[in-house]
Amino acid sequence: MSSLPLKAAGKHLPPSWRIQDTTAAPYAFQDDPYLIPTSSVESRSFLLAKKSGEKAAKFIINLHPKYFQKDIAEPHIPCLMPEYFEPQIEDISEAALKERITLKKVKASVDMFDQLLQAGTPVSLETTNRLLDLLCYYGDQEASTDYHFQQSEKSKELEEATEETDEKSKKKAGHQFGVTWRAKNNAERIFALMPEKNAHSYCTMIRGMVKHRAPVQALNLYTELLNNRLRADIHTFNALIEATAMTNEKLEEKWNNILELLKQIVAQKMKPNLQTFNTILKCLRRFYAFGKLPALQTLREMKAIGIEPSLATYHYIIQLFYHYDAPSKGSSLVIYDIMNELTGKKFSPQDPDDDMFFQSAMRVCSSLRDLELAYQVHGLLNTGDNRKFIGPDHRRNFYYSKFFSLLCLMEQIDVTLKWYKDLIPSVFLPHSQTLIDLLQALDVANRLEMIPQIWKDSKEYGHTFRSDLKEEILKLMARDQHPAELQVAFADCAADIKSTYESQDARQTAPDWPANALNCIAVLFLRAGRIQEAWKMLGLFRKHNKIPRNELLNEFMDSAKASNSPAQAIEIVKLASAFSLPVCQGLTQRLVADFAISQEQKEALGNLTALTSDSSSDSDSDISEGK
């Protein structure tokens, strides 16, 4: 397998011409080498720490602006000067109201508006509309700086997590995050107070209601807008489509209502935009099987009109056709059509959900076990500037983990190893499961000699104390016999792993070595000729209350025979009887057959075996061995 010429697979080798230096840590982490993160958890805290430092500095500057007035920069650098968040205009006037709106002070604006009304000063329609915009966008809450971060992250994660649950429970979950539209809040109050309302007022109210999950009110308000013979703009229609999908009706009903809305868009001579279709597809996701045909019809409609679908469009379609829970029940070929269409295209940001595409595409490739498709997706990621659409850290890690696992599963080992060198650690830091997949790939390709190297790497990536990874490594090393040189390397690796267990013990009160680990380490020492250490391992079995395997004891017997030491052999038998192992009989026979032992020893053995054979049938009791 390893002799296969790489040229054949050449087109899928990792691109080594990339700007990135694959031997270095990512640029964002290059500061003090001691601080370079080695696991994904560490890298997240590194980036957060860096960002929070910047924010803290900005906070102090803005808190005490009078100390930071010196401006010697020529030309002037506005972003380094303190920002003013407090309104400067103190009197009650429309200008003051406008200032507060610009500064996004929700409560202050509402108070100023009320004061103006009390004073009898009329507020212009435009300013009132701007105030309504502010209230509706932030849902009558203060606009905090991480408002967006909270809203979008939480809603997306909850969306992914609760996709399987039905509508009702999702509604319940919905109340726990984000802002909900309270009845008779300031926006509604001010809206009612307005002497004249134009289309913009209605539109912004509708959009606010939909954003904060009050679909019924939004639809009612839309009826009112129509009654007043006003025209809604396309953004409002997009919000109404979302509102329709949020209502409690049957799927058929909802779809018909959405189609009705689209017809109204045409009747009012408005032009749909990309958001219109993306909103429809986003809502169709929750229609599950019923939504598949409408989704494709929507996609075709989009293309027919000449609106180019964005990555978010394709993401919704993939989510609809390749649902989490039903992985390959009737696998669709939709993804192939999509990838054929997208290959070579460069994208610009058009929808906030554009960065979800690559993650879902790779998830599908992984579940379909299609490596060619994965290469296509990865090629698209590397086209032009598309790598900006990989999304935040956790999404990038997910993408690359899935990609690399697929490579381990399906690709030739040499190409996989090339990708390993290329991606890790400069692009992503591997999870222990990724390394286990790599180990299994090495096993399949019969390249177990790379295992000590992988262990070394694992330690670097913070997996020193991962027991599943260590057990996998030990298991693979100990499974078969290998040539002498390799055995030595394996034994060194095993010794290293042993030391990690020991240091773990030192920290914990209840030492817990897994039985597998003990067995494997002992066998590896034995095969490499490190007999002393192997015997020490046997002693550890007792200490940790683990039972040695039959094969292990047999190997010990072999080694005792090789070194011609009956004393060792007797030790083994004693140990076996101490554990009351059924193999004790077999061992005793071997002992008697292969070794020259004295008569007394034979009698002692006889007692031992008698005791063992007795007690093996009943429950174990602490019968001391020997005479």
Added chain:
Amino acid sequence: MFPRVSAILPFRPLSRLPLCSGGPEASAAAIVLLGAPHGTLRTKDNIQRYFGTNRVIYCKKDGQSVPTHEISKEPESQDSEKENTKKDLLNIIKGMKVEVSTVNVQTTKPPNRRPLKSLEATAGSLQKPTEDAPKKRSESLNPELVAAASAVADSLPFDKQTTKSELLKQLRKHEEDSRAQKDGERRKISFGNIISDMKVARSATARVSTRPVHQIQFDEGSDNYVDQEKTVDLRKRRNIFKGKRLNIFDPKAVTEEAPETETAPSLWDVEFAKQLAAMNEQPFQNGFEEMIQLTKEGILWEFPINNEAGFDDDGSEFHEHVFLDKYLEDFPKQGPVRHFMELVTCGLSKNPYLSVKQKVEHIEWFRNYFNEKQDILKQSGIKFN
């Protein structure tokens, strides 16, 4: 006729299937034809409906071209059926021949609508995506049959044309009926008028519209055709981009540039743009990207270094700074005041730190000053008006 029939006979079963280009569409016909696996009633309805919407086009028997066309589309699973049906057909045609030769053509009873159990199996294996795009199957009646029918019509005392057309209609009906039940039942249906290559042209829209569930199944890619899909020629398979669309928007109307009123971006637009920009943020991949970002923020200068970066000077040119004589029009042309003001303008023209506005203000200030101090000037005998 017999040798010809037998020659064409092997191809006969193929013609059953929705032939022509467009396997997927074809299978729609076959499936509806063979009856839905939904029980008797549905089968009945489908078959009846099929007949009701049938538009038959007669064309001459076209022996050679059709078979080759059909063979290429035939999936393997049809082979076993073909064998059995071949035998049936032979027998049927043998029987038919005898009937046709009699003057009194008896129209056979419409075949029994028994539930066709094996239809489900065949429908399943035949199942291929059905999409709109009407495909036609042309069918022709044996000219001899037609001749026989017209002979019958002649012999009967009724209106010849109507009789003849009715008889031919019946013949067609039986043909299609028999084909529908061929796969299911091995029992002999006395077609009475099976001809080796009868082709029926029909529009497929009616069929397609009655099976929305089926269409949805296609679009999701149903189970039993997952295995076939990879081997099926991709050209034949429907692309997700081809097919029915909502037909709500008119492409021409949408691409027209409608006059849009330009309004200032509202809070919604601004925040949406910010969200998009935030989505696209990635940590810097190298020092150049960091420097680009710093340059955008204004912290780093732009290269090549522009000495006047960020300095506009209100758009004024050098001559506005240097030639300030025009502001001296209000001052006397002679005398110490003038002399003084010329020195002032000379100094101002060499001053790089003031804007043109500021220089003009300077001169204005002097004018005001001299205006106020008119009496002192008068005392000294200097004219200033």
